[in-house]
Amino acid sequence: MDKLPLFPEQASTFAPGVDHLTYFLLAVAVFFTVLIFCTIFYLAIRYRRRSDKELPHAPHGGMALEIVWSVIPFGITMVMFTWGASVFFNESRPPDNAMPLYVVAKQWMWKIEHMEGQREINELHIPLGRAVRLTMASEDVIHSFYVPAFRVKQDVVPGKYSTIWFQPTKPGKYHLFCAEFCGTRHSGMIGWIHVMEPQDYQRWLSGGAPEGTLSESGQKLFTDLACSNCHKADGTGRCPSLEGLFGKTVQLANGAKVVADEAYIRESILHPAAKIVAGYQPVMPTFQGLVTEDGVLQLIEYIKSLGPKPVVGGGGALGK
C-alpha cells in the first residue's frame, strides 16, 4: 500500500480531530449516496415502463415528506457545522506557551527564522511535543503554508501578518507545500518539516547561529538604518522612545488608541504616516523598499527585547 495511500499520516494534535470529523462526514455522505442510488435503482426497475400507453396515477406531493426531508438534513448539517467550527476554533487559538517562529514566504521559497538566530530555507526543524506558533509574512504575492500531516493551512498575505500554530506528535519528516498559486515555480515552493526528539532538537539548535539571535540582528539593523538618531531611548528624540513599547497601548494624534503589536510596528516602519503618535510630527520617512520583510521581523524582535515584557504568545523565547 506504499504506492497507494488512502489517508495521510497523522502527525499533529489536530490531525486525529480533523480525521474524526472526516469519518463522520464520510459516514453521512456514504449513507445518503447509497440511499439515493439504491432508491433510484429500485424505483427505476420496479416501475419501468411496460407499455407505451401507460399513464401512472400516483401522488405527486406530500407536505409531511417535504418537511421530513428538509428538517432531517438540516439537523445533520448543523452537526457538521458545529463540529467543523469547534475544530477550527481550536486551530485558531495558539496556546500561550507556544514557541514562536517567523516565516517569510517569497517566490518561490520558504524562509524560516528561529528566535535563536538559526535560519533555514525550505526546511523547518521543530521539537516533538511542543506547540509552535508561526508568524508569517510575504515578500511578494499570496502564498499558503500547508502541512498535510498536521492538517493545517494558512495563507500568507503580503502587507499583513498571519499566524498558524500546531503541535507535532510524531517524529519524522513531513511535506510543506505552498497551497496558493504563486507563479511559475509554485509547485517548487515546497519543503520539509523535521520533527525531532527534544534532545536532537537541542543538539541541532546548538549547531550555532553565526549571526546571533534574531533580536541581535534587529539591533544591528536598527543602528545601520540610523533609527536610533530619532528614536532615542530616553525619549528626547524627534520620534517616540521605543523602550517598553511592545504590547502597550499607544495614544495617537487623531485621538485613537492602538495596541503596539507586530502589525502596528510593521506598519509604522513601512507606512509611518498611517498612525502618528500623539505629540509627535509625521517626520519619519517610509522604509518600504529599504528593509525586507525579514528585516522588519528582526526589528520587531529587537523592539520586543526592549522590554518591558513580551505579550502573551508573542516573544516567549526572547533573549535566550
Place this chain on the structure above:
Amino acid sequence: MITAAVPERENYLNYKYGIKSWLLTKDHKRIGLLYLFTVTLFFCLGGAFATMIRIELLTPQGNFVSSETYNKLFTMHGVAMIFFFLIPAIPATLGNFFLPMMIGARDLAFPRINLLSWYLLVIGGLFSLFAMLAGGVDTGWTFYTPYSTTYSNSWVIATALGIFISGFSSILTGLNFIVTVHRMRAPGMTWMRMPLFVWSHYATALIQVLGTPVIAVTIILLFCERVFHIGIFDPTLGGDPVLFQHMFWFYSHPAVYIMVLPAMGIVSELVSVFSRKPIFGYQFVAYASMAIAVLGFLVWGHHLFVATESVYSALVFSFLSYFVAIPSAIKVFNWTATLYKGSISFATPMLYAFGFIGLFTIGGLTGLFVAALGFDVHVTDTYFVVAHFHYIMVGGTIMAYLGGLHYWWPKITGRMYPEGWAKLSALIIFLGFNLTFFPQFILGYLGMPRRYHVYPDEFQVLHVLSTAGASVLAVGYLMPMVYFIWSLRYGKVASANPWGATGLEWQTPSPPPVHNFDVTPIVTHEAYDYSTVIGQEVEVG
C-alpha cells in the same frame, strides 16, 4: 442538409438561407444554435487544455510541458470552460431556444438584445482567445491579486477584458429572460403552471443580472491597478489583496448556481417526462430554485477560510453555506420521489438525468465537507476541492446539458439521434467521469495541492487513474459530437412529440415554425399533466 429532410413544411431552419440569415437573425431559436456552436468550440478548446494537463500529470516530474506552460494550461482550461462554456451553455443555448416556447411565446422580449448578447459573447471570446494564442495567461481562472496585477507577465488584461465583455452577454440574457417570463406568458400560463425549466432559468437570470456587474467592477479595478498602478489590491500600493477575493467570489460563487440551476431545470423536465408523472413537490422544487439563487449570494466567504478572514466571519459563512444545501437536497429527494409509481423509460436523456442526480449528490455532499471549517482548512486549495467542483460542474451541469441536448434534439433538428450509441456514450461518460475525478478526492485529502506542475511521487498512482479516466471521458464526449452530426442527415425523422411530453414546445411541429406556434396556445392545465398527451390509459403501480 437539415432542411432536406422536411422540405414540405416551412420551419425556422429552412425559411431563409445564407450566412446573413443566421448572423443577423433575431429568432431566439437560431440564436440558440449560434450559441450552441460557439460554446461547443470553447468546450473543445477547454477540453484540449484539460487533455494536456492530464498528460502532464501522468508523471510526477514536469516533463511534458514547462511550468510556465502548465500554469497557462490550467488557467486557460478554467477560463474557457467557466466563462465561455459553463455559464452560457444551458441558458444561452437550450434556455434561449426553449424558454419562450415553453411559456407559449413567439420569441424573447428583446430579440435584438438577444442577438447582441451573442455578439458580446463572441467578442469577449475572441479577446480571450487572442490572449491564449498570443501567449496565454497564467494567473489561474481566479486572477488572485497581487499576482495578477503586479507579478504576472502574461496576457492578464486581454483575458480579463474578454471576461468583462462576455459578462454583459450574461447580464443581457438574464434581463431578457426575466422580462420574457414576466410579460410574455401565453394565456393561462400562470406562474404555478410554468415548467420547472422556466422557473430555474428565472432564478438563474436573477443571479446573472444581480451578480455579474460585480465581476465587471472587479475587473475594472484589476485593470486600473495593473495598467495605471492605482493601489486597490496590491499592498505595496496601499491596497488589500484579500479585498479582491471578496469581490471575485461575491460573483463567482453565485456563478456556480448560474451553471447548476439551469441544469436542475433540465433534470426536472427529464425526470417528469420519462416517469410520465408530474414532478413530486412541484412548488418545493420551484421555490428551491429561488432559494438557491438568494442564498447563493450569502456564502462567498467560504472560499476565504484560510485567507486571513476573521474567525467569526468564517463561522458565519460556514453556517450560511449549510443553508444552501437544504434546497438542493429538497430537489434531489423530490426527483427521486417522482419515480415512485411512475412509468419509467430508460431513454438516453433519462440516463443522463440519473447520472446527474447521482453525481450531483456526491458533489453536493462533498460540498457539505468543505463547508465544515475544520475540514476545509486541510483540503482547501487541494485536489479535494478540484474533485468537488468538477462533480458539480461536469458531473452536474454537463450531464444535464447533454441530457437536455438529447431530449430536445428531435425538436431542434427534426431528427432523432441514434439511441444505441447514445446510451453507450452516456454510460462511458458516467464511468469515465468517476474514474477521472473520484481519485482526486483521495489525492486532495492526502494533501496534493492544486495547480502543481511537479508533484511528489506518492501521488502518482492516483494521478494515473485520473488520467486514464480522462481518456475514457474524452471518448464519451466525442461520441455525441459525431452521432449528433450524423443524425442531421441519417437520423430518423422526428415527430412533433416523440417522448409524450406535455411542454408547449412539443405541441408544435419539429423543427418548430418560425414563430414557434401557428396559433397562440392557451394553457388550461398544470405543467406535467400527462393525461392530456397520453390517450389510452393503462393503470400501473
